[in-house]
Structure formats: structure tokens, C-alpha cells
Amino acid sequence: MENILALETMKEGHDGSGLGLTLKDLGGHFEHLKGYPILSGICSKSGAKILDDYMDKAGFQLKDIWAPKIKPVKGMKSRDHYFARAYDYPFSYKYKPTKEKEDLLMNIRLTLRKIGEPDESMFIFSFYPDVLTLKEVGDPLQVAEFFGLDKGGLKARIIFAQGRQNTNYAIYLYACHPFFIQGYCSMTNGENTAFVPIREFLMSRGFPGYIGYNSDSEVFTHIMHYTVRQLGYPLTYYKDVITPLKDSEIGTRQDKNALRLIKQSLRPLCVDGPNVVIGFTPDGTCFMAHDAKKLRPGVVGGMKGKYALMSEECGLDSAIPGRNKSQDIFPMKYDMVIVKPQAEEVRVWNQLQH
Amino acid sequence: MEPATALDHNHQLSLKEFPYIIRWRDDRCKRCGRCTAVCPVKAIAPAVKVQRVVQSEGPVPTPTAVRKIIHTVEQVTDIERYCTGCGTCTLVCPNDAIEPEYNPANKFLHYKNRGGEGYRRGGRRNDPAISTLDRLKFTRISMLTDPALDAGRHEFRVRTLLGRILPPEELPLIATDGSLGVEESHDKFIPPVREIFPIMIGSMSIGALSPPMWEGLAMGVAYLNEVEDMPVVMCTGEGGVPPRLLRSRFLKYMTIQIASGYFGWDEIIHSIPHMIEDPAAIEIKYGQGAKPGDGGLLMAQKVLRLIASIRGVPQFVDLASPPTHQTKYSIEEAVAKMIQSMSMAWGFRVPVYPKISGTKTARSVLNNLARNPFAAALSIDGEDGGTGAAYNVSIDKMGHPIASNLRECYLDLVKQGKQNELPLIAAGGVAKKGNLAANAAALIMLGASAVSIGKYVMQAAANCFGDEYNRCNLCNTGKCPRGITTQDPKLYRRLDSDQVAERVVEIFKVANVELKKIFAPMGRSTELPIGMSDGLSIDDKAMADRLEISYAC
Numbered sequence: 001m002e003n004i005l006a007l008e009t010m011k012e013g014h015d016g017s018g019l020g021l022t023l024k025d026l027g028g029h030f031e032h033l034k035g036y037p038i039l040s041g042i043c044s045k046s047g048a049k050i051l052d053d054y055m056d057k058a059g060f061q062l063k064d065i066w067a068p069k070i071k072p073v074k075g076m077k078s079r080d081h082y083f084a085r086a087y088d089y090p091f092s093y094k095y096k097p098t099k100e101k102e103d104l105l106m107n108i109r110l111t112l113r114k115i116g117e118p119d120e121s122m123f124i125f126s127f128y129p130d131v132l133t134l135k136e137v138g139d140p141l142q143v144a145e146f147f148g149l150d151k152g153g154l155k156a157r158i159i160f161a162q163g164r165q166n167t168n169y170a171i172y173l174y175a176c177h178p179f180f181i182q183g184y185c186s187m188t189n190g191e192n193t194a195f196v197p198i199r200e201f202l203m204s205r206g207f208p209g210y211i212g213y214n215s216d217s218e219v220f221t222h223i224m225h226y227t228v229r230q231l232g233y234p235l236t237y238y239k240d241v242i243t244p245l246k247d248s249e250i251g252t253r254q255d256k257n258a259l260r261l262i263k264q265s266l267r268p269l270c271v272d273g274p275n276v277v278i279g280f281t282p283d284g285t286c287f288m289a290h291d292a293k294k295l296r297p298g299v300v301g302g303m304k305g306k307y308a309l310m311s312e313e314c315g316l317d318s319a320i321p322g323r324n325k326s327q328d329i330f331p332m333k334y335d336m337v338i339v340k341p342q343a344e345e346v347r348v349w350n351q352l353q354h
Numbered sequence: 355m356e357p358a359t360a361l362d363h364n365h366q367l368s369l370k371e372f373p374y375i376i377r378w379r380d381d382r383c384k385r386c387g388r389c390t391a392v393c394p395v396k397a398i399a400p401a402v403k404v405q406r407v408v409q410s411e412g413p414v415p416t417p418t419a420v421r422k423i424i425h426t427v428e429q430v431t432d433i434e435r436y437c438t439g440c441g442t443c444t445l446v447c448p449n450d451a452i453e454p455e456y457n458p459a460n461k462f463l464h465y466k467n468r469g470g471e472g473y474r475r476g477g478r479r480n481d482p483a484i485s486t487l488d489r490l491k492f493t494r495i496s497m498l499t500d501p502a503l504d505a506g507r508h509e510f511r512v513r514t515l516l517g518r519i520l521p522p523e524e525l526p527l528i529a530t531d532g533s534l535g536v537e538e539s540h541d542k543f544i545p546p547v548r549e550i551f552p553i554m555i556g557s558m559s560i561g562a563l564s565p566p567m568w569e570g571l572a573m574g575v576a577y578l579n580e581v582e583d584m585p586v587v588m589c590t591g592e593g594g595v596p597p598r599l600l601r602s603r604f605l606k607y608m609t610i611q612i613a614s615g616y617f618g619w620d621e622i623i624h625s626i627p628h629m630i631e632d633p634a635a636i637e638i639k640y641g642q643g644a645k646p647g648d649g650g651l652l653m654a655q656k657v658l659r660l661i662a663s664i665r666g667v668p669q670f671v672d673l674a675s676p677p678t679h680q681t682k683y684s685i686e687e688a689v690a691k692m693i694q695s696m697s698m699a700w701g702f703r704v705p706v707y708p709k710i711s712g713t714k715t716a717r718s719v720l721n722n723l724a725r726n727p728f729a730a731a732l733s734i735d736g737e738d739g740g741t742g743a744a745y746n747v748s749i750d751k752m753g754h755p756i757a758s759n760l761r762e763c764y765l766d767l768v769k770q771g772k773q774n775e776l777p778l779i780a781a782g783g784v785a786k787k788g789n790l791a792a793n794a795a796a797l798i799m800l801g802a803s804a805v806s807i808g809k810y811v812m813q814a815a816a817n818c819f820g821d822e823y824n825r826c827n828l829c830n831t832g833k834c835p836r837g838i839t840t841q842d843p844k845l846y847r848r849l850d851s852d853q854v855a856e857r858v859v860e861i862f863k864v865a866n867v868e869l870k871k872i873f874a875p876m877g878r879s880t881e882l883p884i885g886m887s888d889g890l891s892i893d894d895k896a897m898a899d900r901l902e903i904s905y906a907c
Contacts, residue, residue: 191500191875196888197773204771231522234532244880246511247549258527259535263545264515265522268774270881275499292880293508295501 018163019143021134022126022178022185025157025284029066030132036063036086037105040125040133041112042173044080047121051112058108059090066136068154072197075284076138076146084132102128102182106209113174113212123173126180132156135176157342158280162187175214179221182209183282186224188217189311190274190296195219201268202226220277223269228281235281236349237262239336242271243292252352278309284341294333300346301328307343355669367431373462374439374454375822376429382451383851385425389443389452394833398452399494401428403497415449427452433465440819442835456823457715465678474651476829476839478644478740478783479750480823485738485783486897487759490796492833493891495904496877503866505874508606512869514804514882516635517547517705519775533713535657536668544593545730546703548634551578552882553588553794553865555858556735556781556806557611557637557709559593561652561661561673562742562829564709564846567816570854572599574815576608577859586862587634589806592650592675594618594664605633611709612696613639614649615675623699632704635730636696640678640689641711642702643739643756653743655832658841685722693728705730710783712736712754720763724772731777733806734759738783740809740820742839743830755836757800761901764801764885772887777803785810790861791868800901801885812838817859827859 014243030038043051056060064086070078093104109127116122124131132154136143140163162177179189192198195216202210202222207230210222220242227238244263250256273291276298280286288298300309301316301323308319316328331337334351369375376398377794390398405424410417429437439454466473486796500717526540544666555575559567571588578584585607592613599605600622610633612619652661652673662669679692689708696706707730710719716734723729736756760780767773780802784793786809794805810820816838818825829839837849873879876889891906892898898905 042476082436115515191496193494193496193500194881194883194886197883197885200768200773200885201771204768204773206771233527233534234529236532237534246509255533255535257536258525259519261525261527261536261544262534264519265525265774267515267519267881268884272503272878272880274877293503 018137018176019135019140020160020162020176020178021149021289022186023132023156023158024130024160024181024185026130026132027155027157029064029154030084030086030130031155033086034130034221037101037127037129038132039085039087039109039112039127040131040285041082041123042079042082042135043116043122044120047116048081049089050115054115055087055108059092062086063088066132068149071146071148073138073142073146076136076142079145080135081144082136082147084134085133103211110208117174128180128183129181129342131180131185133178133180135173136199137173137176150265158284160185160187160278160280170264172214174212177215177217179215179218181221181225182229184221184225184229184279186217186221186279188220188278189276189298190291192219193272194198194218194270197268198223198271198299204313205230217275220275221272221279224264224279226269227266232291235285235287235338236336238287239289239349239351241266241269242277242289243324243333244270249352275313278311280350286339286343288331289336290331290333292333294331297330299328299330300337300339301325302343302346304345305343306338306344309337309339356619356767356790357437358433361672365892367427367433367465369431369461370457371461372429372431372436373457373460374437374458376427376437376443377453377455377710378429379451380426382449382846383427383756384449384451386448388446388448390427392442392446392835394440394442394828394831394835395438396430396435398427398443401426417869433468436462436466438826438828439823440828440835442819445506456825462824466746472745474745474830475749475824475827476740476742476744477749477820477824477827478786478822479738479753480822480824481738481750485786486755486892487783487793488787488789488797489892489894489897490599490757490792490800490874490903491891491893491906492792492795492799492876492889493904494889495875500877503874503877503879506652508839508874508879510870510873510879512866512873513549514777514884515547515551516550516587516707516777516779516804518545518727519547519777520544521771521775535798539582543727545727546705548681548705549585550586550634550804551584551862551866552588552798552804552869553790553862554609554779554804554806555588555738555811556739556808557589557591557639558808558812559591559611559617559650559652560596560664561593561617561656561841562591562839564834564837564840564849565660566846566849566851567854570815570849570851571811571858572604572608573851573855574858574862576604577855578862579607582860582863584866589637592617592639593652593661594621594666594679596623596664597625599622601630603630603631604629605629605760608633609637611637611639613675614677615673617667617673617675618647620666621664625729626699632700635705635707637733638689638692638696638706638708640708641713641735642709642741643711643735643753644741645744646711646713646737646753647677648744648748649677650750651675651743651830653832656839656841661841685719689722690726690728697728702728707731707779709733709735709779711739712756712759714754716763717766719768720776724767724770724776729776731779731803732763733779733781734763735806736760736780736782738786739781740812755784756797757781758900760797760802765902767801773801779804780804781806785814788814789871790814793863794865795869795883796890797874798882799883799886799890800903801871801887802882803882811858811861814861815854833873
């Protein structure tokens with residue numbers, strides 16, 4: 001809940017049109033369900049039936065169901081079912097490599113999304129072990145209250161919260177941050193002016209998960225997924241892909257030969273901002289990076305074991321008031337702030353010092 | 355019976371049939387003769403006439419008819435000496451006494467086929483209508499939801515890539531200790547790629563252009579590269595390259611063209627061992643937008659000693675390149691082989707790409723090239739491209755507009771996920787109305803990686819008279835009144851190569867600023883917005899649908 005309160009302090013910076021929450025490394029209710037993929041979403045009564053039938057047919061065994069205790073809030077219309085369901089893999093997949101399991105989970109999520117999208121009987125946000133997603137339209141505080149988040153019960157090591165829907169298009173649940181794909185998650189502040197060429201590039205990669213794009217920010221998640229998972233680049237290259245260096249700057253890097261090739265081959269994935277991207281990877285690393293002109297603010301602060309990556313400092317003050325403020329990090333245009341898994345350490349990686 | 359004089363006039367054309375009618379003012383003309391001397395086509399001539407004048411002298415009116423001998427300047431009605439409207443007469447007249455006037459009711463084409471010779475000319479399609487490129491608007495302006503960038507303050511990289519780009523999946527990279535490196539013993543061919551300014555000077559040959567014009571362009575390009583830090587490249591056209599340039603460091607700013615006549619290639623091939631720099635690229639010309647399916651043509655009157663020696667041919671013979679390469683059997687085989695041969699000649703260090711004229715079949719060509727790992731790009735020249743010499747029917751009626759041709763090719767690449775692998779170069783009618791940066795930006799947002807300009811440079815850098823009202827367009831005759839497309843020293847001494855170079859530099863500097871002025875409000879600065887079609891709109895629904903962009907009115 002404190003994360004939502006932090007969002008509240010930053011209220012001047014958002015329009016309070018919605019709340020998206022992605023939680024990773026879950027505790028509480030999900031403490032004992034670590035290895036089981038969790039399907040997060042919303043569905044109607046008819047959608048619930050379709051969902052059950054489909055998952056049955058696909059060979060998934062329901063292990064556990066968690067549902068927020070909905071508290072009626074004035075002005076918010078409750079949908080039929082908000083859920084996070086933990087499943088066990090079909091028998092044939094139990095001993096398959098992680099990548100194959102991930103592909104299966106993604107394809108199931110996409111199929112369910114496709115079934116539920118026309119009549120809005122189902123919204124599926126994530127299907128992955130140890131990750132839970134909640135999204136709803138409305139004022140973030142009210143939505144949090146609506147989901148009963150103030151009552152506790154949901155615990156997680158990594159909590160991503162975004163306090164508004166997309167600004168530029170119609171308000172729609174699939175356009176709501178954070179975006180998630182196969183363990184990679186990100187949320188973004190700001191418009192993406194290079195959206196169309198990036199979307200076309202991603203959609204033409206032949207990867208079934210690169211669809212949707214109800215928000216221009218979804219491509220940031222997919223670029224990360226493509227760079228790190230599909231191409232196998234270390235995470236810092238995500239920054240080099242979205243904000244490539246000038247040729248003269250590349251010359252100063254040890255990996256200049258590789259970097260030159262990447263810059264050319266991934267040219268359509270360059271963003272022009274104004275953006276700050278906050279994301280996490282499957283191993284629990286969190287990061288913050290800006291566009292090449294640093295047109296949006298962003299701050300990282302905290303102490304060992306607890307760090308917060310925020311778009312505004314007042315949010316940080318609210319979330320971690322006791323930290324040493326003098327050590328707050330305001331990443332600049334070449335920087336990528338990386339918080340190691342378990343929030344053990346925070347370091348600033350600079351594109352020019354490598 | 356009619357008098358014999360009347361019958362004599364019957365075979366003559368009236369001035370009303372002519373595209374331009376000379377307006378000559380008796381009261382202003384001082385009979386200096388400059389206009390008649392300078393007229394490139396001898397459309398005007400001094401005439402001596404006897405005129406009957408009623409005059410009265412003295413204090414009391416005594417009207418008397420007298421016959422006077424007068425001197426006039428008259429337009430001839432010989433169709434071979436039609437006034438082209440160039441207006442050189444007006445330029446040289448000290449008293450503003452003479453001026454050609456366009457005659458929209460002319461029947462010029464009805465008669466310009468004497469001797470069974472079709473009308474041949476230079477220039478581009480005679481269609482003064484607003485082109486599709488000029489109808490495209492940039493409508494996605496960054497407002498409030500995202501700040502517009504500052505064209506003067508922010509860093510802009512108005513650069514593009516010329517050359518085949520490997521898909522990321524095929525890069526021979528290896529990750530060790532959080533860092534990427536290029537695999538040491540990989541056997542992957544990494545094609546050569548040049549980072550260039552996205553507007554290049556298209557192929558215009560020595561021979562088609564006069565020495566000062568070609569030299570001026572080359573000097574301007576060298577200055578842009580070396581002083582202004584703008585990597586502009588120009589294409590030599592099919593006419594060889596001066597031997598000294600081949601052996602100079604400036605060769606790297608030149609794209610050498612090979613076309614079906616192979617003019618000058620003996621010298622080029624023999625110079626390869628002596629080259630201290632590789633050329634920017636090699637362009638294989640398979641087609642030209644102005645005259646699709648027709649070969650190059652340099653008419654005999656332009657083949658003087660210098661040209662003959664550079665091209666390796668005798669003087670004063672028509673140099674007609676065949677419509678296609680003699681070795682061309684199929685795109686899969688012969689074209690691929692030619693691309694490979696040219697690549698091999700420079701040790702696979704130089705991008706080699708074909709240029710075709712705009713055509714409905716462009717996508718077939720594209721798809722073949724997309725599968726050829728040595729094809730560095732595809733240049734498509736639309737119907738509004740210019741030429742130094744061609745049949746009027748080819749220029750006016752043959753070819754495909756560039757906008758939709760380019761767009762369908764780009765979208766085809768997008769379908770295959772190869773939009774970043776094979777750059778598309780668009781040409782033909784860029785800056786027809788002078789909007790260089792806007793036309794270039796529009797083509798880039800439709801999917802072009804770069805654009806080529808030709809006619810516009812002649813107009814803007816050397817004051818070429820030619821326009822879409824068939825003005826001048828004498829390029830083929832060697833009588834260019836501006837000295838741009840002639841080999842006659844008496845004519846080309848009018849052109850100062852230094853001034854041409856200066857103008858080339860000015861044109862590109864302004865284009866650079868104007869491109870930023872377009873990209874900045876759209877929130878783009880780091881990479882060229884290739885295929886950013888959401889930035890474009892057009893005020894015609896059918897065009898919007900065809901180009902897959904939005905309709906705005």
C-alpha cells in the first residue's frame with residue numbers, strides 16, 4: 001500500500017486515471033507457490049467458464065486461486081472476477097527447459113487474450129511463475145482501496161506501480177502499464193514518438209508475443225525482451241539499443257566493434273523520448289533508463305535491501321523517508337541505474353565508461 | 355482564284371501553335387542585337403521591313419502616307435526553331451524590351467515530329483500539377499503530451515545508412531562478462547555500410563553535364579564532407595570519371611555508376627589498383643524514371659574531345675546505351691552476378707546496389723534483391739525524374755509515381771521483417787516545387803532510407819531554366835543557355851564552377867536545417883524517422899488509403 005501512497009504524493013504528475021500493479025517475488029499467499037505459473041487477469045462470468053474449460057483442455061491443473069477482496073468504492077464499477085490463479089504445468093511440460101515452458105505460458109496467455117478481447121469477457125495480463133498483475137481504471141488510491149490492498153495480504157519483493165492509464169489513446173485495460181512478457185516487465189513515462197517504426201520492426205520479428213501495442217509504451221518492454229532474451233545481449237545493451245551513441249562516442253568503448261553492428265542492425269529500435277523506463281528482468285534485476293535527451297525526470301534512492309525507482313522525488317520521500325537523501329541518484333542521459341536482485345546493490349552504468 | 359501569296363502562307367504555322375510567343379516592344383528596343391545573338395535556338399531574328407506610316411509634320415495637320423524602312427525582332431514560325439521560353443533574350447536585353455510568354459493553347463506536339471523524328475528533349479515530365487509529395491503534410495506534432503524538440507539546441511543526427519545491414523539475429527556476436535564482442539573466427543560476411551546524409555546527388559554524367567557543372571557539384575560535395583562535416587555523396591552517372599579523381603582521396607564521396615553502355619569503365623577498372631580510397635558505392639543502372647525501359651543517350655553534338663576521351667569513344671557519334679544490360683538474362687542469375695562482380699572488384703568493401711525506374715514490378719525486383727545478400731540497396735526513380743535526353747513520350751507518359759511505388763516496396767519489406775536490411779533510395783520529382791527538405795522527409799517517413807536529387811540541383815545551383823511548362827529543356831541539344839548541359843566552351847564559360855559549388859553547399863546546409871525543423875516538432879532527432887508513417891497525412895482519401903497513412907482535411 002505504501003507504494004500506492006507514494007503514487008498519491010506524485011499525483012500532480014499523473015491524471016489518476018488508473019492503476020497498474022505488477023508484483024514479482026511474491027510472499028504471503030503465494031509464498032509456497034514459487035514454481036507455479038500465475039495467471040493474472042479479469043473476466044466476466046461467461047469468461048470464467050471459457051477460461052476454466054480452456055485451461056483444463058490445455059492440461060493445466062489449478063493449484064490455487066487468489067482474488068482481491070473487492071470493497072465497493074463510489075464511482076467504480078466492479079467487474080465479475082479479478083483473479084490470480086496458480087497452475088501446475090501440463091504433465092508433458094513438467095520437465096521441459098524453461099524457455100519452452102515460457103513459450104507455452106505466453107501462447108496460452110495470448111490465446112486467452114484473443115478469445116476474450118472481442119467481447120471483453122477476459123483480460124489476461126500475465127502468466128508467469130511468481131508474477132502477479134492487477135489493473136483497473138480509476139483513481140489509484142480508490143483502485144487500491146477497491147482491491148483491498150490496504151488490508152495487506154499481498155506481499156512482494158518487487159512492486160511496480162503506475163498511477164495512470166495511457167494518456168494519448170482511449171482508456172483501455174490492455175493499454176495500462178506495467179507491460180509484461182516472459183519475465184520482462186517495464187513501465188514508462190512519456191510519449192514514444194518513434195512508436196510506429198518500432199512496432200513494425202518488432203511485429204515483423206516473427207515472435208508471437210509481439211502483439212498488442214494498445215499503448216506506445218508497450219514496445220519498451222518488448223525491446224527489452226528482444227534484446228536480452230531473444231538476442232542474448234547483457235541488460236546494459238538495452239540502453240545502447242534504445243539510445244545509441246554517436247559514432248565518435250562508440251570509438252571510446254571497448255566493445256566498439258560489436259556496438260557499431262548493433263547500432264546499424266537495431267536502428268529501428270532507437271527511441272527519441274521523452275521517456276524514462278523502469279523495468280525488471282526475470283532474475284529480479286531492476287533498472288531505470290532515460291531517453292538520450294533526458295526529457296523526463298527519474299530518481300533512484302533507498303538503502304541496502306530496499307530501493308525505490310520513481311519518476312519524482314516526492315514519491316521517494318513517501319516510500320523510503322529514512323534514506324540518506326544525499327545518495328539519491330538522478331540518472332543522466334548516458335546512465336542506466338541497475339538495482340541488483342534482492343536490492344543488494346545499486347550501481348550506475350554509464351554508456352561512455354565501459 | 356486566290357492570290358499566290360495567300361497560298362504560300364498556308365503551309366506555315368501561326369505563332370498561336372507555338373508554346374512560347376515572344377513579346378517584343380518596338381518602343382523599348384534599341385536594336386542592339388543581343389537577344390537574337392544569344393537565342394540558343396534562333397527562334398528570333400532581326401528583320402528589315404517596309405512599313406506604311408501615316409504621318410504629319412509641321413504646325414498644320416497634313417497627314418501623308420510614307421513608306422519607311424524599319425528594323426524589328428521577329429519570332430520565326432519554323433517548328434525546328436520554336437521558342438523554348440528559356441528567356442535568355444530577356445536576361446541580356448538592356449531595356450526589358452523582349453520576353454517570351456507561355457501559350458497554354460499551343461499545339462506544339464502536333465508538329466514537333468518533322469522528318470519522321472519524334473520529339474526528343476531533356477528535363478522532366480511536363481506536368482506542373484502539385485505532386486503527391488507536395489500534398490503530403492506532417493501532421494503529428496508533439497504537443498503537450500510530449501515536448502517538441504529544439505531544432506537549434508538539441509543534438510540531431512540527420513544521417514542514414516547506405517549498404518546491406520545484417521539482421522540482428524545474424525550478427526556474429528558473443529557475450530562474455532557482460533560485454534559483447536565480435537566472434538573472432540566467424541565466417542559471416544558483414545556487408546560494407548556507409549553512414550551518409552540522407553539526400554544525395556543523383557546520377558548525372560560527365561558529358562550530360564558540362565565540365566564546370568560537374569566540377570562544381572563535385573567541389574561542393576567535397577566541401578560539404580570535409581568542411582561542413584556533412585557526408586553528402588554524389589553519383590557520377592554513366593559517363594566515366596576523370597582519371598585524376600579516380601586516383602584522389604575525393605573518390606570516397608562518389609558513387610560510381612555502371613550502366614548498359616559501360617562508358618568509361620575501361621578507365622575505371624584500370625584505375626582500381628591505383629585507387630587510394632574506395633568509392634562510396636557502385637550504382638548499377640537498370641532503369642531511369644524519366645525514360646523507363648530506355649537506355650541512356652548522349653547526342654553526337656555533345657561528344658567532344660574531352661567527353662570522348664573520358665568515355666573511351668570516338669568524337670561526334672550518338673552514344674546510345676541499350677535499354678538494358680546485354681548480359682542480363684534473369685534477375686536471379688545475371689543481376690546477382692553483376693552485383694557480385696562489382697562487389698568483388700573492390701574486395702567486397704563497397705556497397706553495390708541497382709537503380710530501377712518506378713514500375714509496378716518494383717516489388718518483384720525488391721523481393722529478389724531482398725534474398726541476395728550482396729545487394730546493398732534498391733534505388734527507385736519515379737516518373738518525375740529528369741534526364742539529359744529522351745523521347746518526349748518516354749518522359750511524359752512512361753513510368754510510375756514514386757510515392758506509392760516506394761511505399762508498397764517498404765511495406766513489403768516490413769512484412770518480411772527486412773525493412774532495416776535493404777535500404778530503399780527514392781528519387782524522381784524530389785523538390786519539383788523547391789520543397790527539398792519537405793519532399794525528402796515525406797519520402798523518408800513513407801519508408802525511404804535516402805533520396806536522390808538531380809533536376810533540382812541544376813535548377814537551384816546553376817539556375818537551370820527548365821520547368822514543367824516545357825521551358826527550355828534543351829539539355830539534349832548541347833545548346834544549354836546556362837552552360838549546364840553543354841560541351842560548347844562558348845556556352846559553358848557562362849557557368850562558374852566555384853559559384854555552383856557554393857550553391858551546392860548552401861542547398862545542403864539549408865536542407866539540413868529544414869529537415870531538423872521538420873523532425874524536431876515531430877519529436878525525432880536521434881535516428882532518421884524512416885517509415886514513421888503516423889507522422890504523415892494527405893488531403894485525399896484514396897491517396898491516404900493507398901499510402902496507408904491518415905487522411906486529414
